[in-house]
Amino acid sequence: MSQLEIKNLHVSIEDKEILKGLSLTINQGEVHAIMGPNGTGKSTLAYTLMGHPNYTVTDGEIIFKGQNMLELEPDERSRAGIFLAFQYPVAIPGVTVANFLRTALNARRRAVNPEDKGISILDFRKMLKEKMDMLKMDHAFAGRYLNDGFSGGEKKRAEILQMAALKPEIAILDETDSGLDIDALRIVSEGVNTLSGPELGVLVITHYQRLLNYIKPNFVHIMLDGRIVESGGPDLALHLEEQGYDWVREKYEETAEA
Amino acid sequence: MQEKPKVSVTRTRRDSAAKEFSFTADSIPVGGLKDVRAKAWDAFTKFSMPITTDEAWRRTDLRLLPASDFKIPKAGAFEDLPVVPENLLKPLTGEQHGGQITLLPGGSRVELDPDLVSKGIIFTDILTAEREHPELLNRLIGTVVKPEDGKFAALASALAQNGILLYVPKNVKVETPLHSVLWGPGVDLAHFSHLVVYVDDGASVTYVHEAASPDESGHAMHAGIVEIHVGKDANLRFVELQSWGRHVWNFSHERAHVDRGGNLDWIFGAVGSRLTKNFSDLDLAGEGAQGRMSGFYFTDGTQHLDHDTQQNHLAPHTTSDLLFKGALKGKSRSVWQGMIYVAPGAQKTDGYQANRNLILDEESRADSIPGLEILADDVRCTHGATVGKLEKEPLFYLKSRGIPQADAERLVVEGFFDPIMQRIPFEGVRERFQQAIQDKLLAG
Numbered sequence: 001m002s003q004l005e006i007k008n009l010h011v012s013i014e015d016k017e018i019l020k021g022l023s024l025t026i027n028q029g030e031v032h033a034i035m036g037p038n039g040t041g042k043s044t045l046a047y048t049l050m051g052h053p054n055y056t057v058t059d060g061e062i063i064f065k066g067q068n069m070l071e072l073e074p075d076e077r078s079r080a081g082i083f084l085a086f087q088y089p090v091a092i093p094g095v096t097v098a099n100f101l102r103t104a105l106n107a108r109r110r111a112v113n114p115e116d117k118g119i120s121i122l123d124f125r126k127m128l129k130e131k132m133d134m135l136k137m138d139h140a141f142a143g144r145y146l147n148d149g150f151s152g153g154e155k156k157r158a159e160i161l162q163m164a165a166l167k168p169e170i171a172i173l174d175e176t177d178s179g180l181d182i183d184a185l186r187i188v189s190e191g192v193n194t195l196s197g198p199e200l201g202v203l204v205i206t207h208y209q210r211l212l213n214y215i216k217p218n219f220v221h222i223m224l225d226g227r228i229v230e231s232g233g234p235d236l237a238l239h240l241e242e243q244g245y246d247w248v249r250e251k252y253e254e255t256a257e258a
Numbered sequence: 259m260q261e262k263p264k265v266s267v268t269r270t271r272r273d274s275a276a277k278e279f280s281f282t283a284d285s286i287p288v289g290g291l292k293d294v295r296a297k298a299w300d301a302f303t304k305f306s307m308p309i310t311t312d313e314a315w316r317r318t319d320l321r322l323l324p325a326s327d328f329k330i331p332k333a334g335a336f337e338d339l340p341v342v343p344e345n346l347l348k349p350l351t352g353e354q355h356g357g358q359i360t361l362l363p364g365g366s367r368v369e370l371d372p373d374l375v376s377k378g379i380i381f382t383d384i385l386t387a388e389r390e391h392p393e394l395l396n397r398l399i400g401t402v403v404k405p406e407d408g409k410f411a412a413l414a415s416a417l418a419q420n421g422i423l424l425y426v427p428k429n430v431k432v433e434t435p436l437h438s439v440l441w442g443p444g445v446d447l448a449h450f451s452h453l454v455v456y457v458d459d460g461a462s463v464t465y466v467h468e469a470a471s472p473d474e475s476g477h478a479m480h481a482g483i484v485e486i487h488v489g490k491d492a493n494l495r496f497v498e499l500q501s502w503g504r505h506v507w508n509f510s511h512e513r514a515h516v517d518r519g520g521n522l523d524w525i526f527g528a529v530g531s532r533l534t535k536n537f538s539d540l541d542l543a544g545e546g547a548q549g550r551m552s553g554f555y556f557t558d559g560t561q562h563l564d565h566d567t568q569q570n571h572l573a574p575h576t577t578s579d580l581l582f583k584g585a586l587k588g589k590s591r592s593v594w595q596g597m598i599y600v601a602p603g604a605q606k607t608d609g610y611q612a613n614r615n616l617i618l619d620e621e622s623r624a625d626s627i628p629g630l631e632i633l634a635d636d637v638r639c640t641h642g643a644t645v646g647k648l649e650k651e652p653l654f655y656l657k658s659r660g661i662p663q664a665d666a667e668r669l670v671v672e673g674f675f676d677p678i679m680q681r682i683p684f685e686g687v688r689e690r691f692q693q694a695i696q697d698k699l700l701a702g
Contacts, residue, residue: 050658053650078660090655094673103669104659111660145673162659 002028002065002081002169004049004201009060011041011048018044020226021060028169029198033212033237034205036223037245042205043087045223046174050084051077064170079111083168085159087175091147097158098128098142101165108166131164135191152179153188160191170201177211189214209241224252277326278307279413281448285330287419289385290392291399298405298415305409314408317593317625318535318564323507324477328448330417331363339363339443340472346439350466350497350686356434357381361420362441363449377430384421384452395423398456402485403513408537410481410509418452418483422467428489429460440469445476445505455486455496459517462493466687470530473503477532484512488520490544495523497687501694502530504559510536518544518573525682526553526582528563529694539568542576552681553582554691556698557590557622564593571600571607571637580611583678585671586622587698597629600637609639616674617647618667668699 004026011019018041026032036042048055049062051074062069069077092100106118119127128142135157147155156176163171173192177185192215196202204215212220212234220237222230224245229252230236240248286295307325308315342360349355357370359381366383374381380391387395405412422438442449457463469480480502488494494514502508508531516522528534540549549569557563569578584592598609615624626643648670656666672695679688 050654052654073663074654074657075660075662075666078658084658086655086658090651092652092656092670092673094676095669100656100659100669103665104656104661107660107662107665145676166659 002201004082004170005061005063006049007061007063009045009048009062010058011044012056012058013044013054017058018226019048022223022227024221024228026170026201026203028201030219031196031202031204031215031217032219032221033217034203034221034223034228035207035209035237035240037249038207040223041226042223043174046084046087046172046205049082049172050074075107078166079108081169083163083166083171085156085163085171085173085176087178089147089150089155089159091145091149093145093148095146096143097146097161098124100146101128101162104162104166127165131161134164134194135161136187137161153181153184156180156184156188157191160188164191164195169199170203171195172203172205174205175207176204177206177208185211186214209237212237222248224248277324279328280326281330281413281417285417287385287417290388290395294396294400295416298400298412301405302409302412302416305412308409314537314566315535318533318562323479327446327477328479329446330419331444331447331449333364335364335444335447336362336441342439342441346441346468346470348686349435349437350690351435351437351464351684354434355437356432357436359383359422359438360441361422361438361451363444363447364419366420371434374432374434378427379430379432380423380425381436382423384418384423384454387423391423394425395454398423398425398454398487399452399485402487402515403483403511407511410535411483411511414450414452414481414483414511417448418450420449421452422454424453424455424463424465426457426461426463428458430458431461432463435464435466437465438467440467442469442471442478442480442502442506443474445474445478447478449478449480451480451482453482453484455484455494457488457492457494459489460491461489464495466497466499468499468501470501471503471506474505477505477507478503479507480509482510484510486512486514486522488514488516488522488547490517491519492517493521495525495683497525497527497682497684499527499687499690500530500534502534504530504532504561506531508534508536512537513539513541514549515541515543516547516549519546520544520548522549524549524551525687526551526565527687527691527694528553528555528565529698531561531563533562533564535564535566537566537568539570540578541570541572542578543572545573546575547573548577549579550681551578551580551582552678553580553584554675554678555582555584555592556586556694557584557592558587558698558701559590560588561590563591565595567594567596567611569596569598569609569611571598571604571609574603574605574607576604577608578610581678581681582613583615583675584613584624585616585618585674585695585698586624587618587701589619589621591623591625593625593627594643595625595627595629596641597631598639598641600632600634600639602633604634605636607634607637607639609637611641613643614674615645616671617645618671664699668695671695671699
């Protein structure tokens with residue numbers, strides 16, 4: 001079973017420490033949610049797991065399937081089985097969704113066998129159509145430039161489409177609910193739920209509880225000032241929905257100052 | 259005038275000025291263009307070597323051009339030089355060529371479908387045209403590009419030993435594309451070419467011209483003229499690709515004259531040469547004439563490519579649409595300077611120009627200088643110029659999907675060029691450009 005283990009992670013951006021000793025273990029088949037107020041380091045965690053060059057790990061470890069992720073480039077981490085659904089997917093003008101996805105799939109095959117000729121066009125089209133149908137996407141989507149001029153909902157659907165095609169073992173969903181209306185939220189969540197199962201571990205990063213009405217977590221963690229301060233079951237999310245974050249702040253910021 | 263730096267001309271500076279050519283009037287080929295060539299030679303002798311205080315040459319410096327070393331290839335010179343690579347002779351458009359001409363140093367090979375010959379189409383090399391069609395050639399040559407247009411135009415006009423005459427008679431539609439290759443191997447050689455393309459009223463044709471040579475050490479040069487006439491309601495698709503070797507100094511004067519209702523789709527691809535200075539002018543001379551200019555360039559190493567374009571709207575209801583896109587690597591440099599000119603009375607004109615550059619290395623540099631000169635009052639003219647860098651976020655995004663750095667860069671660069679690819683209706687030409695992108699990205 002694949003396991004992502006984050007141990008005592010310290011991360012800085014431009015010499016400012018954002019993550020201050022975060023630890024978390026996610027197994028394949030589990031759904032974890034990290035909740036927390038804005039500016040607490042949730043997206044930093046997501047980007048750091050994927051290896052964004054702007055984030056410097058000053059201490060701690062990220063181990064995935066026994067491998068030290070900190071030694072790997074983002075593309076190597078992806079091929080190892082980690083996926084990040086971006087909060088703000090990046091537009092790649094001039095590159096179609098289909099061309100991009102085929103390149104990504106072929107990169108995986110070539111990493112295994114450098115002589116690989118790549119996925120056949122026919123197989124690829126069939127696979128892509130299936131996944132697009134699952135996400136209720138128009139097939140014309142495949143021919144559009146990646147994230148270029150996409151609406152908020154289209155961008156998030158495109159992220160889940162990529163996740164479906166690349167079949168990761170651990171998926172990190174960074175604020176996937178932001179910018180979605182209720183219909184889009186439902187479609188995206190259904191997509192994630194379809195992909196969930198014993199083969200996939202999910203880390204949902206969210207500010208609001210509403211996404212968790214659709215994607216049911218096994219574990220909920222509260223993040224504050226660069227650390228996980230509370231962990232529990234689904235009830236914890238409901239508690240946050242009712243009480244807000246103030247009680248967490250009071251409880252932990254006071255002790256921090258004391 | 260005030261822009262000139264106030265420095266006294268020192269002896270060192272004078273010594274480093276470009277040398278003059280050592281050609282003489284004896285270098286002029288003998289044939290049916292005797293008078294035209296003599297006149298051009300006369301014009302040539304009046305030009306001095308362009309210097310960077312000449313407006314058109316401000317960004318392109320010829321002081322290192324070893325002009326006096328260049329010689330004209332003797333007849334049959336190609337026999338001792340590297341041969342044309344097979345892939346240059348493959349059809350780039352459609353299944354096969356209606357005709358193909360290979361221009362070589364001191365020689366040429368011409369093939370033309372007999373069916374096209376019977377329709378009155380002339381597609382031949384210039385020396386043959388001088389012998390077989392002297393009247394027609396004399397009537398057409400020098401009418402669009404004149405020797406007075408510049409030193410290199412005069413030189414090419416006087417000395418061109420390579421060239422093409424393409425003549426499509428009235429209302430003849432040529433279905434199969436025509437193809438020519440100018441192959442210019444060898445060092446210390448000057449290759450001169452003169453292309454005359456005349457598409458008569460109501461006719462249509464697709465023509466692809468490539469100029470290429472291997473990379474060699476030393477220097478070589480090419481000076482060329484391309485003159486195009488698109489008649490009333492005629493249609494020309496013209497693709498030109500240059501992949502000169504890294505040792506070639508490349509100069510060209512090109513101009514297309516489009517008559518009433520005529521349509522020109524003009525595609526440029528430039529990946530080669532040490533230095534290129536190209537003047538490409540589009541004259542929309544008749545009401546309703548249309549012209550589209552699409553340029554692709556990719557430089558690396560220390561290459562210097564300078565494209566000077568002019569869209570002249572000389573009649574009402576004319577439309578021009580220019581898009582030049584370039585990527586730059588290493589210490590290379592590109593210059594694009596474009597002008598849309600709208601003559602008095604050329605109302606309802608629609609002119610567009612855009613130049614987009616993608617800088618892949620810190621040390622490469624792109625100059626982009628759009629310009630408008632509008633002397634009519636009911637027109638629509640827009641322009642844009644950008645110079646951008648390869649950004650980190652798109653690359654990270656692509657890498658986060660398992661795509662290695664090099665492939666991610668290639669995707670972004672291909673994406674950047676996609677709007678140009680979309681304008682090219684030929685799979686073969688697109689493939690050639692894509693291959694060039696690959697090769698350039700992989701090169702050191």
